[in-house]
Amino acid sequence: METPIFEVDNLRAHYLTRFGQKIQAVDGVSFSLKPGEILGIAGESGCGKTTLVSACMGLYIPPLHLSGGDVRVDGQSILGMDVEVNRRDILGKKISMIPQGALNSLNPTRKVRDLASDMIRSHDDRADKKALYARLRTRFEKLGMPADEVLNAYPVQLPAGMKQRVVIGISTLLDPRVVIADEPTSALDVSTQKAVIKLLFELMDQGIIGSMLFITHELPLLRHVSNDIAVMYAGEFVELGKTEQIIFDPRQPYTKALMGSMLSAEPGHAGQKPVAIEGAPPNLAHPIQGCRFAERCPVAMPECKAKQQQLRLVRARQVRCQYAE
Amino acid sequence: MPSEPKFQAEALSRSYGHGKKRVLAVKNASFTIPSQDIVSIVGQSGCGKTVLAKMLLRLETPSSGSLLFNGKPIASERDPRAHFRSVQAVFQDPFSAFNQFFTIRAQLRSCFKLFLRKPSRDEMEARVDAALLAVNIKPKEIEGKYPFELSGGQMQRMLLARIFILRPEVLIADEPTSMVDACSRANILDYLMKLKKELDMTIVFVTHDIGLACYISNSIFIMHQGEIVEQGPPERVISQPTSHVTRQLLQDIPDLHREWLSRSSS
Numbered sequence: 168m169e170t171p172i173f174e175v176d177n178l179r180a181h182y183l184t185r186f187g188q189k190i191q192a193v194d195g196v197s198f199s200l201k202p203g204e205i206l207g208i209a210g211e212s213g214c215g216k217t218t219l220v221s222a223c224m225g226l227y228i229p230p231l232h233l234s235g236g237d238v239r240v241d242g243q244s245i246l247g248m249d250v251e252v253n254r255r256d257i258l259g260k261k262i263s264m265i266p267q268g269a270l271n272s273l274n275p276t277r278k279v280r281d282l283a284s285d286m287i288r289s290h291d292d293r294a295d296k297k298a299l300y301a302r303l304r305t306r307f308e309k310l311g312m313p314a315d316e317v318l319n320a321y322p323v324q325l326p327a328g329m330k331q332r333v334v335i336g337i338s339t340l341l342d343p344r345v346v347i348a349d350e351p352t353s354a355l356d357v358s359t360q361k362a363v364i365k366l367l368f369e370l371m372d373q374g375i376i377g378s379m380l381f382i383t384h385e386l387p388l389l390r391h392v393s394n395d396i397a398v399m400y401a402g403e404f405v406e407l408g409k410t411e412q413i414i415f416d417p418r419q420p421y422t423k424a425l426m427g428s429m430l431s432a433e434p435g436h437a438g439q440k441p442v443a444i445e446g447a448p449p450n451l452a453h454p455i456q457g458c459r460f461a462e463r464c465p466v467a468m469p470e471c472k473a474k475q476q477q478l479r480l481v482r483a484r485q486v487r488c489q490y491a492e
Numbered sequence: 493m494p495s496e497p498k499f500q501a502e503a504l505s506r507s508y509g510h511g512k513k514r515v516l517a518v519k520n521a522s523f524t525i526p527s528q529d530i531v532s533i534v535g536q537s538g539c540g541k542t543v544l545a546k547m548l549l550r551l552e553t554p555s556s557g558s559l560l561f562n563g564k565p566i567a568s569e570r571d572p573r574a575h576f577r578s579v580q581a582v583f584q585d586p587f588s589a590f591n592q593f594f595t596i597r598a599q600l601r602s603c604f605k606l607f608l609r610k611p612s613r614d615e616m617e618a619r620v621d622a623a624l625l626a627v628n629i630k631p632k633e634i635e636g637k638y639p640f641e642l643s644g645g646q647m648q649r650m651l652l653a654r655i656f657i658l659r660p661e662v663l664i665a666d667e668p669t670s671m672v673d674a675c676s677r678a679n680i681l682d683y684l685m686k687l688k689k690e691l692d693m694t695i696v697f698v699t700h701d702i703g704l705a706c707y708i709s710n711s712i713f714i715m716h717q718g719e720i721v722e723q724g725p726p727e728r729v730i731s732q733p734t735s736h737v738t739r740q741l742l743q744d745i746p747d748l749h750r751e752w753l754s755r756s757s758s
Contacts, residue, residue, distance in 0.1 A: 211673050211674075211675050211676075212643060212644055212645065212672070212673045212676070213643055326537075326538065327537055353670075354670075355537070356536045356537045356700035357536075357700055357701065357702075357741065357744040357745050357746075358536050358740065358741070358744045359536070359537065360744070360746075361744045361752075361753060364753060365753060368753070384673040384674045384675075385674065385746070386674065387745070387746040387747060387748055388746040390746065390748055391746050391752040391753055414748060415748075424675075425674070425675065428674050428675045428677070428678045429674065429748075442678060443675060443676070443678035443679040443682060444675050
């Protein structure tokens with residue numbers, strides 16, 4: 168059995184508001200990634216996906232605080248480090264991130280080549296300017312982009328899909344072990360989305376990146392991208408298993424509801440009705456007794472609201488519901 | 493009931509720039525949008541669908557061709573507000589559609605400025621409340637709240653509440669679901685259907701997701717590089733696409749059961 172390169176162990180993170188409220192946004196998340204694996208994380212907006220990303224990267228910028236747990240890359244814990252050290256030694260080299268608003272994350276006043284060299288310089292300030300450019304060129308060409316054209320352009324001169332690919336190119340320049348992609352395609356149309364996913368696969372197949380955490384709410388996309396899927400709700404994983412298991416045979420009521428809200432464009436499916444999940448996720452500012460989904464769950468029992476649910480093994484995947492079977 | 497079409501376009505074009513840099517954003521588009529229909533405009537980003545929508549809204553003037561609204565040229569009235577009363581829009585990003593510095597309720601109330609006769613204060617409040625309830629939000633929930641305090645799904649519903657207040661004849665929905673997550677998307681679509689049913693509205697739905705389009709609409713226009721390359725009822729477009737653009741769009745959707753993208757190594 169291969170050793171995992173990325174392990175997250177019972178990670179908990181909370182926000183402290185200026186009124187002294189504590190919001191437990193990520194509550195006891197555990198998973199591990201082996202080389203070449205892609206884990207998809209699905210869930211509604213506000214379920215803690217993006218907080219989980221910051222927490223995994225060790226970026227605890229107030230009001231976000233760590234409440235417990237551990238994150239290890241290649242067996243080395245990355246939590247509890249000085250922010251400067253973390254930025255220099257871990258981020259970019261070991262863990263890299265493809266941000267959610269990638270289209271807005273490029274500085275419009277600088278050329279792509281300058282933005283990209285910044286990435287290398289901030290980790291290695293002795294790099295020679297010419298050698299640097301050559302290095303960027305080879306990398307961008309390897310990823311199938313017209314290197315000279317792209318590197319000498321300002322971000323505004325590039326179309327959305329290319330901008331997204333540039334962001335991916337820059338964030339993987341230092342061959343990170345783990346890449347966290349936070350909704351990398353949510354602002355793109357379907358055709359560009361396909362090109363971007365292709366690029367991510369290319370990066371993995373060429374061995375540039377080790378494994379990937381892919382965060383999205385588009386389940387049909389996850390079906391094709393990830394090996395495993397974790398479904399997140401109110402800061403916890405509610406179901407974690409193989410992609411086929413989660414998509415075609417969900418067991419937890421929330422996962423089932425998520426599958427019901429999907430749309431697909433196949434002949435004969437026009438007029439087919441996606442079912443919305445009624446209500447809103449719980450307010451995490453107050454500790455919740457019992458199951459977090461109980462309020463909205465179509466099959467909730469009276470005792471669901473009283474008893475806290477633990478992840479347990481059902482049909483070879485982890486499920487957080489005592490009635491799932 | 494065969495009623496007259498809402499919009500009729502003949503060889504409609506819109507270009508930007510001059511000389512060598514001239515770009516045709518919409519090329520020779522001819523179509524009719526029947527009353528009380530839901531029509532989807534589908535295409536990749538940059539294909540001109542938003543420009544077309546803006547022309548229907550009278551926010552852009554066509555460079556050439558004719559565009560009739562209810563049988564009359566769209567710019568026949570000098571005051572564009574007459575047109576805004578009957579054609580309204582829901583945009584992609586609800587956060588940039590609202591002013592950050594005013595409460596949501598105040599902004600919903602300001603909708604009444606568009607009317608020729610402003611109703612009394614009590615009636616205004618009552619109608620705002622009714623509109624909020626129509627999109628399933630308790631008026632108390634947003635009392636005194638500013639746009640940044642709400643989630644994306646809630647904000648998108650606020651935009652729809654505006655439509656419930658204004659009651660236009662035509663609603664132009666420009667990618668209303670691309671910024672919200674999959675669960676709220678079903679909700680938004682439900683409200684659009686409700687609008688159509690309760691207010692007999694004609695809806696023009698602009699999207700890049702052909703799956704969404706065939707779920708919601710009676711007829712689909714496929715656009716590519718400024719041209720409408722295909723139009724027809726959704727079932728026909730999906731099962732027998734005549735244009736390669738449509739086929740490409742259909743292929744690019746990640747589907748549950750179909751092979752979507754093969755990886756070279758594994």
